[in-house]
Amino acid sequence: MDIICNDRELFIFKKIAAAAADLGLPAYVVGGFVRDKLIGRPTKDVDVVCVGDGIALAHKVAERLRPQPQVNFFKNFGTAQLKLEDMELEFVGARKESYRSESRNPEVEPGTLEDDQWRRDFTINAMAVSLNGDDYGKLIDPFGGLRDIELQVIRTPREPGGTFSDDPLRMMRAVRFASQLGYAIEETTLEGIRTHADRIKIISQERITDELNKIILSQRPSVGFEYLYRTGLLERIFPQMVDLAGAEYIDGKGHKDNFTHTLQVLDNVAVHTKNLWLRWAAILHDIGKPATKRFEQGHGWTFHGHEVVGGKMVPRIFGRLKLPQHEEMRYVRKLVELHLRPISLTKENITDSAIRRLLFDAGEDLEDLMTLCKADITSKNKQKVKRYLDNFELVQERLKEVEDKDRIRNWQPPVTGEVIMDTFGLPPGKIVGDIKTAIREAILDGVIDNTYAAAYDLMLKIAKNHDLEPVPGRPIEGA
Incomplete structure (x- = not known):
């Protein structure tokens, strides 16, 4: 060679x-x-x-x-x-x-x-x-x-215990190289990681997370996560993900292994994008399931509200892993909280109002949300997968139709807080927010048109309910 x-x-x-x-x-x-x-x-x-x-x-x-x-x-x-x-x-x-x-x-x-x-x-x-x-x-x-390249294996030059005990970050690097290169970790080396996994605690969180992100950005990140799980490293660095593993059965009814499912979703997303934070959304999309798992007699296992619970977990997980706490975290949390919404829109007789709300809530991240939702279909039943994907195509058509008509994405209500304050001589406060919210909800629900005139007219009506009158001498627009 x-x-x-x-x-x-x-x-x-x-x-x-x-x-x-x-x-x-x-x-x-x-x-x-x-x-x-x-x-x-x-x-x-x-x-x-x-x-x-x-x-x-x-x-x-x-x-x-x-x-x-x-x-x-x-x-x-x-x-x-x-x-x-x-x-x-x-x-x-x-x-x-x-x-x-x-x-x-x-x-x-x-x-x-x-x-x-x-x-x-x-x-x-x-x-x-x-x-x-x-x-x-x-x-x-x-x-x-050179031999190990030909065999496609990761092996330490000397006895693994010495290599990993000296510098425990090498255990993460072994997993990262296996994931990036598609190599296997040689069995003695793998056993060395299992034996010394607890030593990872002396490594700074920043360095651990840097290696974890490199694993996530590899072509098939599931390879790395499987090794992290099998060696005990994942339990020490990211215990919430380990909680997803396993399936429980009652009365012959079981649920899928959510750890395996999550890795499939992550790999599916990785096929379409190198966006690290979209990949993190795939990792965390079901992170709330262990906390919401219930068995209902006659029905089976449920995970009601796991998207809301999962969304609330995102800031804590990002904080523990020393991941960014601002824009990136908010993006991941948004996708986790919204990941069930598009599937609910595949049912019949979905109103334009529901479509408008998804457009508004997802905003500029709508395409990423749809990528995540499609990746979330991991059934082995090919007909079922095709049916879901066909339904998503219909949802995307509806989203485009409503967006072309109403221009809701990245939209702000036509009447701003400043207009409300100027009209009624109000300082910033709760009542201004309440009026602005009521206008926004009316437009999203289709009660009024998405125009300045309709929004201004509704503002005047709402203000009367609060015993508010326009500032004397200020012209009432549209009157």
């Missing part, structure tokens, strides 16, 4: 090789760049290890490039970065590490290339390519990374 580099990469590597030779430092390209080239994956980040001073090598390389890039270096860590237009280079001296049990911050000392490869997380990330004159371009693969 060959490593095929483009002309630009070969040019850069020749510059690094020449700079390393000038300093008398053996240098190697290592890690992810080598792995990705071998599997045909695009990559622009290059890690260079030298046996010696990585910062000095970075400065020497920068001197040989035009225009000369700035060297960003971190003396405490012995690392340096060069950002080029099309590549990012990171330089570090070869090192060996030792860890204390309570920390993932290692004690570091200079080492050989072999030491550096030994400390790496997985065999597929421990390969190196020489940039040295006597064996330039040679693949150095002491742990069988």
Whole structure:
């Protein structure tokens, strides 16, 4: 299996090789760049290890490039970065590490290339390519990374317990690589994750969530979640999702396994979009089901109101996982709360009012909501799936018809709070909000037309019920 580099990469590597030779430092390209080239994956980040001073090598390389890039270096860590237009280079001296049990911050000392490869997380990330004159371009693969690429497995270079105990984030990385690459985690390595899963508690939530989001953004995120569940990691980092697992039976009546269903919905959404937050909505759309599960005699299992309960859980889950608490969280909560609405519109004799309300509530996120709703159809009965999808097509036609007629999406009532306050000399307050809400509801229910004149006329009528009169001398519009 060959490593095929483009002309630009070969040019850069020749510059690094020449700079390393000038300093008398053996240098190697290592890690992810080598792995990705071998599997045909695009990559622009290059890690260079030298046996010696990585910062000095970075400065020497920068001197040989035009225009000369700035060297960003971190003396405490012995690392340096060069950002080029099309590549990012990171330089570090070869090192060996030792860890204390309570920390993932290692004690570091200079080492050989072999030491550096030994400390790496997985065999597929421990390969190196020489940039040295006597064996330039040679693949150095002491742990069988090339073999594991061919076998499509994730394996640690050394005994898994040491790898994961030293740096527990590597357990999340193992799952992430399995999910991104479609590889299997080798059984001994998998058992090592199960054994050391509790060590994940010493990792910051931000770093855990960063890996979790990368799993969610993979082509088939269900692969990663299955591994997280099987190893016990999911129970420790996201227990609410584990609560979805399993099916219960009473009187021969059972409900579907909502964990498996959720993963199917997530994969279905992933086919159509790389939108991280829409994928999060897929993960959380049924998160309220465990809290609302009831068995009703003669009927079976119900989950009434799970969309409302789930919506209320979203801010807490986002807070615990250190996910954004503002626009992204509100978007996910909205989709969770609305995900049953389109299915209710597939019934006969649905009024324009119900259609208008969905248009208003979903607003600019209507297409994403419909993507989620279609992904939520996971029945193995192909005829049932076709019937649901056909019904959704009819709903989308109705939505388009009503929107073309009424222009409700992203709509604000034609009479604003400012108009109400100016007309009646009111300060901001509850009564202004009540009038504005009544106008909005009347338009959505089709009681009045979606026009300024109709809304203004209704405002005057509502105001009379509150014993309000227009400010003297102010002309009454339409009178």
